[in-house]
Amino acid sequence: xxxxxxxxxxxLVIPITMFGLYIxxxxxxxxxxxxxxxxxxxxLVVLFFxxxxxxxxxxINKGILFFGESFGLALFGLLAFLGLGTxxxxxxxxxxxxxxxxxxxxGANSGFLWSGGIIPLMNIAVGLEVFAALSIxxxxxxxxxxxxxxxxKENNVGGKK
Amino acid sequence: MIFEIxxxxxxxxxxxxxxxxxxxSDLLRAVIFLAAMSMLLSAQFYLLQxxxxxxxxxAVGAGLSTAIFVIAISKTExxxxxxxx
Numbered sequence: 001x002x003x004x005x006x007x008x009x010x011x012l013v014i015p016i017t018m019f020g021l022y023i024x025x026x027x028x029x030x031x032x033x034x035x036x037x038x039x040x041x042x043x044l045v046v047l048f049f050x051x052x053x054x055x056x057x058x059x060i061n062k063g064i065l066f067f068g069e070s071f072g073l074a075l076f077g078l079l080a081f082l083g084l085g086t087x088x089x090x091x092x093x094x095x096x097x098x099x100x101x102x103x104x105x106x107g108a109n110s111g112f113l114w115s116g117g118i119i120p121l122m123n124i125a126v127g128l129e130v131f132a133a134l135s136i137x138x139x140x141x142x143x144x145x146x147x148x149x150x151x152x153k154e155n156n157v158g159g160k161k
Numbered sequence: 162m163i164f165e166i167x168x169x170x171x172x173x174x175x176x177x178x179x180x181x182x183x184x185x186s187d188l189l190r191a192v193i194f195l196a197a198m199s200m201l202l203s204a205q206f207y208l209l210q211x212x213x214x215x216x217x218x219x220a221v222g223a224g225l226s227t228a229i230f231v232i233a234i235s236k237t238e239x240x241x242x243x244x245x246x
Contacts, residue, residue, distance in 0.1 A: 043225055138229065
């Protein structure tokens with residue numbers, strides 16, 4: 001792509017990442033959550049494919065992405081099982097005065113970030129998993145040679161002249 | 162009143178862009194129409210007070226799936242049935 005596209009893609013790294021992290025971290029207060037935030041951050045990877053092409057895509061370490069996907073899923077399951085003393089998915093962190101466990105001040109307010117218990121932590125886990133999984137899908141789609149896959153079929157159908 | 166008119170316009174745009182996406186034999190054009198349909202659908206979700214769904218639809222429908230479709234077209238063929246119209 002042209003230098004304009006490349007430079008704009010580099011400039012857009014910080015705004016898109018900040019927006020995705022905002023959507024993920026405020027998932028328990030505002031519309032959004034793990035899935036939309038992860039999808040927004042994965043669209044940054046796709047934008048870099050468009051701007052920098054296959055040379056950049058080959059540099060991506062797929063092992064890190066696979067690890068991120070598995071780690072997010074494992075964290076989600078672990079947080080669900082940690083509340084098993086009461087019940088599955090029990091919110092054991094809420095109102096415990098620890099991270100994300102503060103009690104909400106009484107009265108009308110516009111939302112308090114350090115509240116919600118395990119819900120923000122699960123949002124972070126889902127965001128990590130969705131970002132890694134959608135990035136893997138895009139990387140595999142981009143680097144796989146699809147013409148080998150379809151060439152036999154097309155010759156048999158006869159639609160190609 | 163203005164709300165209903167806006168919703169009707171959005172629904173009409175969704176139907177028209179969906180029909181154009183089905184009818185066009187240029188697959189790249191069909192993908193762009195599909196992205197436009199997804200964007201209008203996202204606005205419709207927002208008007209119906211489902212902003213959560215609207216964000217997911219805008220991020221996945223208009224952003225990621227469009228890019229994946231374009232990658233798939235660049236790997237195979239741009240024209241339907243393998244011929245130019």
